[in-house]
Amino acid sequence: MRGMLCFVDADWPLFGGSFVIDGVDVLSPKKxxxxxxxxxxxxxxxxxxxxxxxxxxxxxx
Structure with missing residues (x-):
């Protein structure tokens, strides 16, 4: 198991935009x-x- 924060209506860049902080993925719904x-x-x-x-x-x- 691992942590993941998914922000639905965030203003994500076209390329990339996801990142990891303290072992938790922060990303868009598609990612x-x-x-x-x-x-x-x-x-x-x-x-x-x-x-x-x-x-x-x-x-x-």
Whole structure:
């Protein structure tokens, strides 16, 4: 796990604009989606198990 701050209506530069401060990514929604959808170290069954656990722990608002 890692920290990420995503600012939706921020005035981001056309190129770049994202940065890391104290190990926390600060980025636009598009950059956040790229990172979240990128292949990672976990296999799909593990991802599914984590998803189920989080869905049970954090009910929809």
């Amino acid at each position: 956040a989606a790229e990172q979240l959808l990128a292949p990672g170290l976990l296999d799909q069954p593990t991802v599914d198990s984590i998803h189920r656990s989080l869905a049970l722990a954090f009910l929809v608002a």
